[in-house]
Amino acid sequence: MHHPEPHHGASGGCEEYRALDRRRFIGMTSMSAMAAALPSWFPEVRLAQSQDSARDIVVSVFMRGGADGLTLVAPYGDPTYYAVRPTIAVPRPDSTSPNRGTALDDFFMLPPGMVALLPAYRAGQLAIVHAAGQRYSTSRSHFEAERYLEQGKPDDYSLESGWLARHLASSRPLDPSASMRAVSLTGGMPRTLQGGPKTLPVPNPANFSLNTPHELALQRLFASAWAPLRSAALDGLATINVMRGLNFPGYQPANGARYDDNQMGNSMRAIATMIRGEIGLEAAHVDYGGWDTHNQQGSVGNGGAMATSMTEFSRALAAFWQDIMQGPQAIRVTLVVATEFGRNVRENGSMGTDHGRAGVMFVMGPAVRGGRVFGDWPGIAREQLEDGQDLRVTTDTRDILAELVQARLNNPNQSLIFPNYVPRFRGVFL
Template sequence: MSAASVTLPSWLPQVQFAESEDGTRDVLVSVFLRGGADGLSLVAPYADPSYYALRPTIAIPRPDANSPNRGLALDNFFMLPPAMAPLMAPYLSGELLAVHACGQAATTSRSHFEAERYLEQGKPDDYTIQSGWLARHLATSAPLRESAPLRAAAITYGMPRTLVGAPKSLPVPRPASFGVSSPHIAAVQRMYNGAWTPMRDSAIDGLATIAILSRLDFNGYRPANGATYRNDALGQAMRSIATMIKGDIGLEAAHVDGNGWDTHANQGTIGGGLADTMTEFASALRAFWQDIMQGPTTARVTLIATTEFGRNARENGSFGTDHGRASVMFVMGKAIAGGQVIRQWPGLAREQLEDGQDLRVTIDTRDVLAEVVQNRLNNRNLAAIFPDYTPRFRGVTK
């Protein structure tokens, strides 16, 4: 089933499909940091005078501090914590950037469920939308390869809302063992051979996906350029995505969740639980960057890491942080204007905080997503992908 045959919701504006297969656009890798990642720890504003006053226990020492736990300066204002050190190499190479004080401009509740839904569907405060923003990108663009059975894969159990409604897309939690036995394949072929066309085509694509993934040597995959994926959930998911991209199966998008970001108590920014989660995240991105984006045979890939909301600017009585508003996102790729922290910094003084407690949202996450969609995925159907929103590009892409 081609992209042009996908039935789009009636509320979407008219869309314009590409004339032919487009080999110039990037593969998009979406990483969702579920739980509300603390942007004030991931990229800490050491030069804001209120940062250390708000976080007397969990703040990261300044880069010029006499401490083995001191941060790593990104510029004269922001730093990475020691646990995020693996990201210094792609940052200094100009292929990784951070966008700070970003989030969902519309005020949402502090519910993970609502905030995740609104971010993934690409429009806040609207329960009528059932599809995801990345799904609508795929539905409004011609496939990179018409014959490819799998345009997008989620390395998750169940389809994330980001990809709900996407053509030729499947959740594949364990790509190395994805499949069914030969007798079952034969039974599926008989069952759907005379079925209604959409059901038959979906079954055919599913079987073709099983066949194409079975030809990839996930277990024997050897990363390039000395990259090493850690044996943790995110590291192994990124390794599987790299295998599919290098396997040249026509994959256009991949999604993976990173969990463990809901840090209400004993946050452990240094040497604790949050530090471990940050190390898992940073190490996975570093290995993927080294494997996929370095060397003479680099693939055309852009990676975006987002979270549903940030944490309260002030640490709580349990040495953690409660649900907040703005956070940080990361964008990585050869065509990304990296080596910088893009921001309109609102400040952390009490009168500058939202409701006296939260970092204000000054950059809408959709601004960054839309710029990548248009400039790296060659899709100008932004009104369909991000309904009722006019994005402002922030200089994320070169």
């Protein structure tokens, strides 16, 4: 899995976040997880549309660490914003500051680090959902909040599979001959895809290989193995050969798009290469960490920790949008971005922000009703806050994910993918 680099997030975040990051690196996945099928408690499944149906490829991006939605999409129109963030607020669009924001409407703006997304927004293919989060879970623990978001159900430690994995498990493959249906560009399997059929974690697809020259011997060995293990192993070996056939170093993005040579840029470029390579990929997942900004948040300006992260993040997504979603060779792809929770409304004494509640989501694609900020704004005056300190959640993250699953992935199994939850669709998708 990709882990926060030193410049991502001041001081590396809280101790819980650092410990959680180490645990992910050590043991997020196993061969049995790769081979996992539908859990025994699943209700009867109605398989989603057949392989010749018009389903989007879905790209899931997780901003790990609790990204500050009040900086990513700042509410300059709320009179309380500048009072509660005297040193870290993004300057108003009509100010003379060189670090001023860019207005999206008469209330919200993008900080300088996020302006790379402005073309997609103005083209109507980027939607923003503010005050989004986990409505029925109030956990401020990274470990718990990440787990609940990824599994699509709060406060349940018995559920091991992820929401996107359950979509795949209840859908016919787009390409029945594909050796891999989903990939996570991480060192271990994230819970979002845990239990998904023909799903592998591949940190660097360009270098995906076995540390052994004896592939034929391994094929013979696994040919007689226990059925789930045999299928997973043989699919993995076949995927290695598929990856070798893709020209990752020589990939030429379309429409003049340029990916930066950094973690996020390289991840999105690799996903684009696999999509263009027509290998049957249906879903991809990327982690981008370092949003646990307790100290010296650096929302704007050169060298600011969060400003640097936002620039890398937004430029990678903008390049992917220009490359894959534009022009005559545009591909049916929907990208969704979420984080486990937002940050406290008030800045702390270290010019940072502590764990909060509601944050922001981004949804990008040709079939998105973009160019607007969705969500009911609850306000950030003290009397409007949850527990007197946090932005209230007015849109459950599952509402957006469930609408994506039904509208763009043609999967009717809502109760399976998001157990014990009846989503409220917000009209984000065409």
